[in-house]
Amino acid sequence: MSIVENHPAELAPHVSEATVGDYLALLKPRVMSLVIFTALVGIVMAPGHMHPVMVFTALLCIAVGAGASGALNMWYDRDIDAVMQRTAKRPIPQGRITPPEALAFGMTLSFFSVFTLGILVDWFAAALLAFTIFFYVVVYTMWLKRSTPQNIVIGGAAGALPPVVGWVAATGSLxxxxxxxxxxxxxxxxxxxxxxxxxxxxxxxxxxxxxxxxxxxxxxxxxxxxxxxxxxxxxxxxxxxxxxxxxxxxxxxxxxxxxxxxxxxxxxxxxxxxxxxxxxxxxxxxxxxxxxxxxxxxxxxxxxxxxxxxxx
Incomplete structure (x- = not known):
């Protein structure tokens, strides 16, 4: 009898049950909408003129970067999301998206959002976007959230950076x-x-x-x-x-x-x-x-x- 016949369940490829809506949920669309809005304010308030196509590109990259942060946050926090009423219905605790899928999704979006912003708009802005993702995922999610009651105070810096990224995207400076x-x-x-x-x-x-x-x-x-x-x-x-x-x-x-x-x-x-x-x-x-x-x-x-x- 072959190995496949002995262990068909283990060797069968995983078939994802995730829908487009599940992947959109990973992006935390409510948080993303606030990020887009505050980043737009930073861009529009900046002196000088930025071409509308560049404005759209910058906002899209910032939004995708925010979504990547949300996906990586849900990947890491899947254990606590499962026991909290407010988050128990998220795609990972419900089993519709596996942790490796969420991790790959978040890392891919992080990479493309940062490098697209750098190549097409401004590398300083891209560096700030990369720092924002790192701060939210590593400093806040992996460290502060589970270790100190000041998690929201310090971690709030990540959510406060989008208008700065927008301004820098428009001007190249602070x-x-x-x-x-x-x-x-x-x-x-x-x-x-x-x-x-x-x-x-x-x-x-x-x-x-x-x-x-x-x-x-x-x-x-x-x-x-x-x-x-x-x-x-x-x-x-x-x-x-x-x-x-x-x-x-x-x-x-x-x-x-x-x-x-x-x-x-x-x-x-x-x-x-x-x-x-x-x-x-x-x-x-x-x-x-x-x-x-x-x-x-x-x-x-x-x-x-x-x-x-x-x-x-």
Whole structure:
């Protein structure tokens, strides 16, 4: 009897059950949409002129790089994703995509996104994109996430880099403005994610992740949310009086910042039962709107002069 006849199951080729939708899920499309949006703001705000084809190429590469990071994150975190309610239905825990398939997919996208950006747009921008992928996958996912309650604080740098990559893709250099955009997203990440962790604490306990509510408790987390929100609002408003962003942005940053602070105060005050969970959910939801409004204001402010120039 042949070996094949003895062990047909072991030697039979694996037939993937993954659909296109499963591979799209690996890219974390919600996170990717935020990356594309903030990178676009960085490109449009940059001085000079960038050809629309180059803009599209840069955004596509940045988006694919972000998707690659998401796929590699899901590959490495497949063990904790399987036990968390929020992530249990992802393609790898469900068995529709195997870990080797996800790893190959993520590595391939990483390689092509970085080298395409370098060859067709700018090598400095490509190097920053490579660093962003490395920081998210290795520094955050493989190290910080499982070792320290400050994982979101430090790891937030990866999510704050896309507007910097966009600016560098357009100019080939750094400036104060993209660093200000970086600072806003960097300080926004902790209150945004800690609000989520307050009403998803059981998930993180099951996964044995040292999130702040698990390690320090919900009250300490509420205080940190309030403190980070205060610093975020100050940093978000500061570019207006410093002369980097215009008055329209300053007004929007002030008004939306006041609303963000109100939601953070409610999280700090509401500490029991359904009211506490509702307050955390509202802050998490509003924080997304807050960041969108800030960057949308900057995008519109940068596009209006371009539109007027084209019209004239």
């Amino acid at each position: 400036a104060i403005e993209p660093l200000l955009l970086f600072g806003i997203i960097f300080l926004w990440t902790p209150p945004h994610f800690w609000a989520l962790s307050l009403y998803r604490t059981d998930d993180f306990v099951r996964a044995k992740l040292p999130m702040l509510p698990v390690v320090a408790g919900p009250d300490a987390t509420r205080l940190q949310i309030l403190l980070y929100t205060l610093v975020l609002i100050a940093v978000a408003i500061a570019p207006w009086p410093l002369g980097y962003f215009d008055r329209a942005y300053g007004v929007v940053a002030t008004v939306s910042g006041a609303a963000m602070l109100w939601f953070a105060v409610q999280v700090f005050r509401q500490r029991q039962g359904a009211a506490a969970e509702a307050a955390a959910r509202k802050l998490f939801t509003f924080s997304i709107l807050y960041l969108f409004v800030l960057f949308a204001t900057l995008l519109v402010g940068a596009l209006v002069p371009i539109a007027l120039r084209i019209a004239s």
